[in-house]
Amino acid sequence: MVDTAAGLKNRSDTRLRIAAVGMHGLRDMLEQLAPEYAHRADILIIDKGYEQAVQSVQALLRQDGVDAVVSAGSNGSYLRAHLPVPVATVRAGGFDLMELLAHAARQTRSLAMVVHGQIPEGLRALVSEFSLPVHLLSYQDEDQAKTCVQRLQDLGVEVVLAPGLVVDLARAVGLQAVLLYSPAAVRAAMEDGIEMARAARAEAARHDRLRAMLGHLRDGVLAVDVHDRVYALNPSMLNVVNLQEADLLGQVLHEVQPELSLQAILRSGKPELEKVQQIMGRTLVVTRLPIIEQGQLNGAVLVCQDPAAIQRVDRSLRSRRSRTGKATRYTLDDLIGHSDVMQSLRAVAHAYARSSATALIVGESGTGKELLAQGVHNASARHAQPFIAVNCGAFPESLLESELFGYVEGAFTGSSRGGKIGLFEAAHTGTLFLDEIGELPLALQTRLLRVLQEKEVLRIGAIEPTPLDVRVIAATHQNLELLVEQGRFRQDLYYRLNILVLKLPPLRQRLEDLPALMQHLQQKLAHDLGLDATSQASLFHALLRLGVGYAWPGNIRELENIVERVLVLGMAGLLTKEQQLSQIVPELYDRQAEGGGEWQVRQHQDEQRLLEAVLAECGGNREQAAKKLGISRSTLWRRLNRST
Ligand SMILES: Nc1ncnc2c1ncn2[C@@H]1O[C@H](COP(=O)(O)OP(=O)(O)OP(=O)(O)O)[C@@H](O)[C@H]1O
Incomplete structure (x- = not known):
């Protein structure tokens, strides 16, 4: 952070130190008056002018420090311009000056008064009002002071009232000169100096505290004054903007770093x-605040937060508050099936995992939509972040709204204290799986569209939206286009969702995957249930045979249920013979469930693909293939012939 009080080392517990700078007459007066202030400050008298005086004060600053300087005239102005500490100057004027003037006018008719800088208006008025016989002259620097003395001689002035420098020059050419500064004016300057020193000490202490505080902050902080000039910043801010202190400190912010500009705040x-903003190629959460002191706008502060840091805190809060986040179990490797359609689906899913765009999974119930969604999430860069699943058809509208979007405290009667985060927020940085999206009521479709477009969520009853980074994967078993036509689904939302589409085929369209699926489910369930399934090989052969001729309306979930049923009953000794299967899995025997003529045709095609797949797997060995399918060699031969 900038050291505004450059001359102040950490001396908050030591005595104030005042450098009193003056030569000749002023020096004498300073020496005379210094003991009066000995109990309040160390007064260090410097009998030098201009550059030499600056060097002496700087040497003191380097040693034990100086809190303020007291000086007068052009020397005082010079010191003020060249030193980093406050400078109090002796001011000649007012009643004090009138008294001096009246006193001198009584002694001579040829009087002059010389002042440093502008001749005060009041002095001019006084001279003309009382018709005082006084020449008024002024000077800015040493050269002008010499010219001034020359002029005094030309005017035939006998007595001159002037600051120390002119007094010396005048006396050197034989003029009678009186120091312009009265003891009262010098005392007033000493009082000013002590007051300034005290204020500077307090400011430095405040500054140190602030610096220590800002130094510990992880957030980048920067402050400007009313003129947009940077006067404070911390190391974190330099990290954020990747700049050096000198690039910003003392600079006009909007000129050097327009992206950080605080001008709008200084105006309004x-x-x-908490606006999300790109700064130096980084996404940051930026807060801009006015600095208002005693009702006056005195500057502005910029606070830059790294969203990753906020998210870490945020996530720990969310995980404490939300128990809804499900651990994911599946990866894309768990999506069993070697059929062409499944192979290309897996490849597309891997490609979609690389994107963060909204994805839509379409498939009948039980085809593995959630498995696929989890697989995409786990293959994506978000895999370590939350995966939250919600079934849009499982809640009444009002409940679903508060589940999805959350609410603020007092949003409605009965709302919990402190409000509640919605599933969108709970899935922040991760994936939100919206199952049965076709069931989403129209009003919520509008809200969902807003979230997808604006990337921010507005809790029920809230005014400020919360920025959000969530990948949405929606799923449906319905024909969304048809729902759009019927006015039950918003067309714009449909187009938003219909960007990356994954179509899961029903099981009956990929019966060649049935053996692998059945084997996988058998092993998985046996493992989950702690059973040994190897003894049931013949039962499962029979099951596979039956399955090939079945329409599987419940798809893989149905297959899973049947496999489980056979496994459990088989192990319990209640199912020992193939013949008993008709009682255990009657659906596989129920021709009604096959769904009519069209299915029959497709079923034969599927059966053909299954037979060919198994045959290929066994390297054309019909005996092995028949064994695998649980049918006799002759049946296999017959079926292959029937298909052709
Ligand atoms: N290709 C597959 N490979 C292995 N298991 C699968 C596959 N597809 C689905 N499953 C299993 O089938 C069951 C149902 O899958 P999932 O819940 O993902 O289906 P869904 O389409 O989301 O169902 P619904 O639409 O009824 O919610 C799960 O236990 C899942 O593990």
């Missing part, structure tokens, strides 16, 4: 809270 005096 209104805060701008």
Whole structure:
């Protein structure tokens, strides 16, 4: 952070130190008056002018420090311009000056008064009002002071009232000169100096505290004054903007770093809270605040937060508050099936995992939509972040709204204290799986569209939206286009969702995957149930045979249920013979469930693909293939012939 009080080392517990700078007459007066202030400050008298005086004060600053300087005239102005500490100057004027003037006018008719800088208007008025016989002259620097003395001689002035420098020059050419500064004016300057020193000490202490505080902050902080000039910043801010302190400190912010500009705040005096902004190629959460002191706008502060840091805190809060986040179990490797359609689906799913765009999974119930969604999430860069699944058809509208979007405290009667985060927020940085999206009521479709477009969520009853980074994967078993036509699904939302589409085929269209699926489910369930399934090989052969001729309306979930049923009953000794299968899995025997003529035709095609797949797997060995399918060699031969 900038050291505004450059001359102040950490001396908050030591005595104030005042450098009193003056030569000749002023020096004498300073020496005379210094003991009066000995109990309040160390007064260090410097009998030098201009550059030499600056060097002496700087040497003191380097040693034990100086809190303030007291000086007068052009020397005082010079010191003020060249030193980093406050400078109090002796001011000649007012009643004090009138008294001096009246006193001198009584002694001579040829009087002059010389002042440093502008001749005060009051002095001019006084001279003309009382018709005082006084020449008024002024000077800015040493050269002008010499010219001034020359002029005094030309005018035939006998007595001159002037600052120390002119007094010396005048006396050197034989003029009678009186120091312009009265003891009262010098005392007033000493008082000013002590007051300034005290204020500077307090400021330095405040500054140190602030610096220590800002140094510990992880957020980048920067402050500007009313003129947009940077006067404070911390190391974190330099990290954020990747700049050196000198690039910003003392600079006009909007000129050197327009992206950070605080001008709007300096104009409006209104805060701008937590805006997500790109700064130096980084996404940051930026807050801009006005600095208002005693009702006056005195500057502005910029706070830059790294969203990753916020998210870490946020996530731990969310995980404490939300128990809804499900652990994912599946990867894309768990999506069993070697059929062409499944192979290309897996490849497309891997490609979609690389994107963060909204994805839509279409498939009948039980085809593995959630498995696929989890697989995409786990193959994506978000895999370590939450995966949250919600079934849009499982809640009444009002409940679903608060589940999805959350609410603020007092949003409605009965709302919990402190409000509640919605599933969108709970899935922040991760994936939200919206199952049965076709069931989403129209009003919520509008809200969902807003979230997808704006990437921010507005809790029920809230005014400020919360920025959000969630990948949405929606799923449906319905024909969304048809729902759009019927006015039950928003067309714009449909187009938003219909970007990356994954179509899961029903099991009956990929019966060649049946053996692998059945084997996988058998092993998985046996493992889950702690059973040994190897003894049931013949039962499963029979099951596979039956399955090939079945329409599987419940798809893989149905297959899973049947496999489980056979496994459990078989192990319990209640199912020992193939013949008993008709009682255990009657659906596989029920021709009604096959769904009519069209299915029959497709079923034969599927059967053909299954036979060919198994045959290929066994390298054309019909005996092995028949064994695998649980049918006799002759049946296999017959079926292959029937298909051709
Ligand atoms: N290709 C597959 N490979 C292995 N298991 C699968 C496959 N597809 C689905 N499953 C299993 O089938 C069951 C149902 O899958 P999932 O819940 O993902 O289906 P869904 O389409 O989301 O169902 P619904 O639409 O009824 O919610 C799960 O236990 C899943 O593990």
